[in-house]
Every structure is written in structure tokens, then in C-alpha cells.
Amino acid sequence: MYQLFTDKQEIFEADLKLEGASLNDSFARLVVETEDWNLVFNGEINERGHVNIPIKKLKRVFPNGTSGTMKLEVVAEDTYFTPWESDFQVETSKQVTVEVKSQTKKKPVMETNQKPTMKVENVSKPKQKSKPNNKRPELFKEYVGVLKRVNININNMRTKQKGLQRLTEAFTNKHQLNESDKNWLQTKTLQYFTKKSKK
Numbered sequence: 001m002y003q004l005f006t007d008k009q010e011i012f013e014a015d016l017k018l019e020g021a022s023l024n025d026s027f028a029r030l031v032v033e034t035e036d037w038n039l040v041f042n043g044e045i046n047e048r049g050h051v052n053i054p055i056k057k058l059k060r061v062f063p064n065g066t067s068g069t070m071k072l073e074v075v076a077e078d079t080y081f082t083p084w085e086s087d088f089q090v091e092t093s094k095q096v097t098v099e100v101k102s103q104t105k106k107k108p109v110m111e112t113n114q115k116p117t118m119k120v121e122n123v124s125k126p127k128q129k130s131k132p133n134n135k136r137p138e139l140f141k142e143y144v145g146v147l148k149r150v151n152i153n154i155n156n157m158r159t160k161q162k163g164l165q166r167l168t169e170a171f172t173n174k175h176q177l178n179e180s181d182k183n184w185l186q187t188k189t190l191q192y193f194t195k196k197s198k199k
Contacts, residue, residue: 002070002088004032006059012041014084016049018076023049026076027149030055032088034068037061045074058090066090078150078163080170136181140188143171147189154193 004010012030016023023045030053032039039061043053051072058066071085146167147153152160172182 002086004055004058004062004070004088004090006062006064006090006092007057008093009057010055012043012051012053012055012072014051014072016045016051016074016083018049018074022077023047026074028053028072028074030070030072032068032070034062034066062090064090064092075146075150078152078160078167080146080150080167082170082174136184136188139175139177139181140185140192143185144189144192146171154190154197157193 016028018026026045028043028045028051030041030043032041041053041055043051045051051074067087067089069085070088071082074081074083147164150163150167152164152167157164168182168186171177177185
């Protein structure tokens with residue numbers, strides 16, 4: 001499990017070995033996801049494939065003990081990769097704990113022949129969080145964001161068709177989309193870019 005900190009900045013580093021594409025004009029970013037928040041940290045890739053992404057202090061964003069998943073995203077030659085993913089937990093690197101001992105005196109135990117009784121009423125069951133049934137809007141937003149980052153739009157979709165197919169395939173595999181979701185995503189994206197071009 002990867003450790004992130006509330007009170008100190010750190011640098012995420014990794015080495016990439018890319019086959020079939022060039023690292024020229026590529027970029028990397030680290031996506032930190034929790035149940036309530038998604039954070040993105042942008043980084044750099046040098047010519048040898050060394051990734052360097054600074055992560056800022058998370059004190060004002062995540063409380064101590066927050067956990068979730070983080071992943072490295074790389075786009076190289078119009079192709080989207082997620083080569084690394086891990087669980088993470090947020091900790092405070094410097095902590096002070098104080099335990100105060102009570103000064104109250106213990107009450108003497110009273111002896112009695114009567115046994116105490118206890119009755120429990122109105123026990124509440126914990127509320128179960130309902131999981132969203134439909135993640136299509138989130139997937140659409142993420143997919144359009146990826147297309148915009150690699151500069152694919154309605155005017156150049158035909159000329160960048162191979163890159164678009166590879167990117168769509170990688171996105172479909174990453175989210176394990178079925179054929180229905182994949183078709184919906186492509187149709188919705190086409191409608192979105194068509195509307196944007198008419199404005």
C-alpha cells in the first residue's frame with residue numbers, strides 16, 4: 001500500500017519502458033481517488049522514461065486515515081495507458097499523542113442480593129450506502145477529457161482514426177465495458193463533439 005502524507009510533500013518516481021511508441025510529446029499524471037474526491041497531480045517524463053510527479057501536502061484535502069486507490073496515467077502518441085495502480089492511505093508523518101489519566105476515585109462496590117437487569121430496545125440497523133447503478137455519465141466525462149488531452153475532436157477524428165481506436169480499446173478494457181456501454185459511449189461522444197462544432 002502506498003503512503004501519502006498530510007504534512008509533507010513528496011515526489012512519486014517511476015521508470016517506464018515503452019514499446020511500439022515514442023516518449024516524445026508524452027505526459028504522465030497521478031490520479032488519486034477516494035469515495036468523495038478525485039485529485040490529479042501532473043508530472044514529467046524525461047527521454048529515458050523516468051517519471052517525476054510532485055505530490056503536495058494533503059492536510060486540507062484528506063484527513064488522516066483516508067484511503068482509496070491511485071493510478072499512473074500515461075498518454076504517448078495518442079495512446080492512453082494505465083501502467084500502475086495501487087491502494088493508498090493518508091497518514092501524518094509527525095504525530096503527538098497525549099493520554100491523560102483520570103483523577104477520579106473509584107466508587108466502592110456495593111453488595112446486594114438483587115441481580116441487575118437490562119432491557120435493550122429500538123436497536124437501529126446501520127444504513128447501507130447504495131451503490132450507483134449507472135456510471136455512464138462519469139465514464140463519458142472521463143473519456144471526453146482523455147480525447148481533449150490528446151487533441152482529438154470532430155474535425156480530425158478521421159485523420160486520427162487509428163489513434164482513436166487504440167485509445168477507445170484501452171479505455172474499454174480499463175473499465176471493462178460491455179458492447180452496449182461501448183456503443184453508447186461512442187454515440188454520446190460523437191453527439192457531444194457535433195454540438196460543440198455547431199456553436
